Amino acid sequence: MRLDKFICHAKGITRSECKRLLHRGMVTVNQEIVKNPGLKVSSSDDVVLSGASIQRFEDIYILLHKPPGYVCSHLDDGAPSALNLLPESFDAFKAKLSFAGRLDADTTGLVLLSTDGQWVHRVTSPKQKRSKSKQYRVTLARSLLDAEARAVESGLILKGEPTPTRPCVITLHSDTQCDIELSEGRYHQVRRMFAAVGNHVDALHRFAMGNIRLDDSINPGAHRPLTQQEIEFFNND
Template sequence: MRLDKYLSTFADLTRSQAKRALKNGEVECDGELIKDPSFKVTADHHISLVGMPLEPVGERYIMLHKPEESVCSHVDDGYMSIFSLMELPRPDKLHVAGRLDADTTGLVLITSDGQWSHALTSPRRHCSKRYRVWLADPITDGAISQLEQGVELHGEDKPTQPAQVEQVSDTEILLTISEGKYHQVKRMLAAVGNKVAALHRESMGDIELDEDLEPGDWRYLTEDEIASVDKR
């Protein structure tokens, strides 16, 4: 990697700021002053900026308990951005694998690894997602049967894939789906004559929301959790 690109990537500098730092003699490689922006940085090099070592930021995999009234984007679009909850280097390199609506809470997975997030969200992978759904009206046996068989959504050519439904109470269910259509859970309940009052995602694939995480809290995924998503 070119040294100016390395600085812009790992020191959070623009390319012009990186070149200025090089010109001003603020950058060293293995203790030697380097001013050439095209200098090739390898994995064996140790780069420092004004005496402070720069460590490459590897791929990151994060679990966040998304609070209500927050958005899964880098911009505060009328609501708080979930990225403002985390003080991390280069947040612009991170993205959400499977966004949630502003009023939906629960598990959000954040990463810098595009292949990993694609494996989670690609329709071809049929990654299961479990939601706890609170309903405006009591759910009927007929509605449960419809959800388990697949329902027709407005504007869609094909019915949804069969869902798994576990009834918790008259107005609360656990719904597991293997797709990720726009507003799918809300549209599915509307299709069977009900309405979602509140929605909370508990899992994606084999990754379960940590019960110890309060809304707004986050942690890095374990190696086993990361490996549970097959990128092949």
């Protein structure tokens, strides 16, 4: 891990604040003053800031099953934050957690959170490959016609946007229920795509992002840590 990232995570300070401390010679690594923020440090290194040893901070990677009525925000913005679903043992880390792909209050399902900002960026980057897609279960207000499904799959111009949506894949389960697989993440995209063909989404549930799937063992409101394989999937572009 980079020295500046290590210090920022451990002390809860910004990257610019960390650089000022390094420039002033306030940081030593293995008893030597270090001013290079990009120096790689490991768990065996002794990092000291202003005379006090810094305990190594391990990044957290979480899958959360978000129930309806919660927002993906650090603030209770008209509804309680999904962070409130995490137990008290996470209280010291909640301010450092970022949402890797948000859901609106009415949408349920898989939400990823991490203290690793670079990993969150890779998960949410619009340049992500198709293999890093998102999958949703959609319940519609009325039957989806074949022509409407083909239009959604082919790509649509959404109101206020100059470019069409990327091609996607729809799998029908019934006249009013389907799965949709997207390779991008625009604002309220699924709801807006079906509205564009004259339908309405009654219920929306995300059950997969890339290789990470929400299985039946994770109840609404519950969470689990990601496996190393799940974490590394988004590191391999």
